[in-house]
Amino acid sequence: MSDLMRRGATAPLAVSTDWSELRDWFALLKPRVMTLVVFSGLVGMLVAPGHIHPVLGSVAILCIAVGAGAAGCINMWYERDIDALMRRTARRPMAAGRIEPEAGLAYGVFLAGLSVVLMGLATNWMAAGWLLGSILFYVFVYTMWLKRRTPQNIVIGGAAGAFPPIIGWVAVTGHLDVLPLILFAIVFAWTPPHFWSLSLWAHEDYARAGVPMLPVVSGARETRRQIVLYTVVLAPLGLLPTLLGLAGWVYGAYAISLGIGFLFHAWRVLTEPQDAAGVSLRGDAAARKAFRFSLLHLAGLFGALAVDHWLRVAGLL
Amino acid sequence: MPQPQLPVEAPSMSKEEEAEFYRRRRGRNIGMLVLLIALVAIFFFITIAKLTSSVS
Numbered sequence: 001m002s003d004l005m006r007r008g009a010t011a012p013l014a015v016s017t018d019w020s021e022l023r024d025w026f027a028l029l030k031p032r033v034m035t036l037v038v039f040s041g042l043v044g045m046l047v048a049p050g051h052i053h054p055v056l057g058s059v060a061i062l063c064i065a066v067g068a069g070a071a072g073c074i075n076m077w078y079e080r081d082i083d084a085l086m087r088r089t090a091r092r093p094m095a096a097g098r099i100e101p102e103a104g105l106a107y108g109v110f111l112a113g114l115s116v117v118l119m120g121l122a123t124n125w126m127a128a129g130w131l132l133g134s135i136l137f138y139v140f141v142y143t144m145w146l147k148r149r150t151p152q153n154i155v156i157g158g159a160a161g162a163f164p165p166i167i168g169w170v171a172v173t174g175h176l177d178v179l180p181l182i183l184f185a186i187v188f189a190w191t192p193p194h195f196w197s198l199s200l201w202a203h204e205d206y207a208r209a210g211v212p213m214l215p216v217v218s219g220a221r222e223t224r225r226q227i228v229l230y231t232v233v234l235a236p237l238g239l240l241p242t243l244l245g246l247a248g249w250v251y252g253a254y255a256i257s258l259g260i261g262f263l264f265h266a267w268r269v270l271t272e273p274q275d276a277a278g279v280s281l282r283g284d285a286a287a288r289k290a291f292r293f294s295l296l297h298l299a300g301l302f303g304a305l306a307v308d309h310w311l312r313v314a315g316l317l
Numbered sequence: 318m319p320q321p322q323l324p325v326e327a328p329s330m331s332k333e334e335e336a337e338f339y340r341r342r343r344g345r346n347i348g349m350l351v352l353l354i355a356l357v358a359i360f361f362f363i364t365i366a367k368l369t370s371s372v373s
Contacts (some may be wrong), residue, residue: 055366059359122363267358 029069044168221278
């Protein structure tokens with residue numbers, strides 16, 4: 001009788017207790033966040049001067065998506081304790097116990113490594129380096145260092161989400177330039193008002209989990225003020241590509257109208273009926289609208305930049 | 318001499334649970350297969366694209 005069978009006859013072999021579904025593994029990659037990352041990375045690639053083989057360009061976009069997903073997966077591994085305390089995140093695969101933490105971490109690290117190597121092989125190692133930097137920044141700077149320590153977590157941590165346009169650009173050109181840095185700055189300045197709009201109505205979750213989001217630490221009134229301040233910075237930043245001659249007036253017109261739109265929504269957030277602590281008396285209707293508009297704002301701005309670029313390349317502008 | 322049965326899964330599972338367990342594992346296995354095939358295809362197409370780029 002073999003040793004295996006002898007062990008099997010006397011004591012149960014290690015049995016698999018993995019009840020996860022395929023969709024759980026997909027959910028670990030934060031597919032909704034991935035959408036915006038892919039879009040901004042694609043725009044960075046489209047507006048870059050030069051040419052990239054369509055196959056290699058597609059692989060580069062895939063790498064940006066998988067790299068962002070891997071960072072999100074490692075984030076979920078690290079935050080599974082606080083995710084379990086928040087309504088919005090309690091059903092995440094590791095927080096809910098459907099995927100073992102060790103397996104989730106291994107999956108995230110493997111995909112991160114794979115995306116970086118694949119990016120280097122398909123495009124250039126400078127782009128791979130930027131991708132690696134963005135993953136490390138998100139995991140170590142935002143997730144592990146800032147998020148549980150400071151209410152400014154989202155301000156500096158937001159830089160992690162601003163890397164994709166740079167990665168897309170560098171994948172095509174092999175070097176950095178002014179326009180991708182401006183795109184970085186736009187996403188960087190856009191993230192706080194976007195995220196704080198969400199946190200205005202989700203702050204109870206963060207308070208329960210002990211995450212020092214701005215509304216938890218400084219209150220809703222200060223958060224509303226900060227949303228306006230960052231939107232005031234964001235609006236002119238959006239116009240910068242046109243002012244520097246890096247984009248045309250089609251983009252400029254969009255940037256002006258979207259900037260005014262976001263300022264209007266931020267103003268509504270600041271002035272909506274609220275109690276003495278700044279808590280909304282209208283169910284945070286203004287903050288919800290501002291959050292939705294912020295998504296439209298970034299998508300519109302980047303989409304307009306790509307269209308403007310095509311029109312200029314085609315000689316129509 | 319009768320061969321002892323190797324326990325495959327936890328003995329406490331009901332028939333429905335066992336069926337569900339195997340359905341999920343099958344789904345994960347198919348996902349892994351698709352991932353591996355996709356990886357092979359990606360490496361193949363990267364190679365072809367690099368070759369054609371360098372030739373042209």
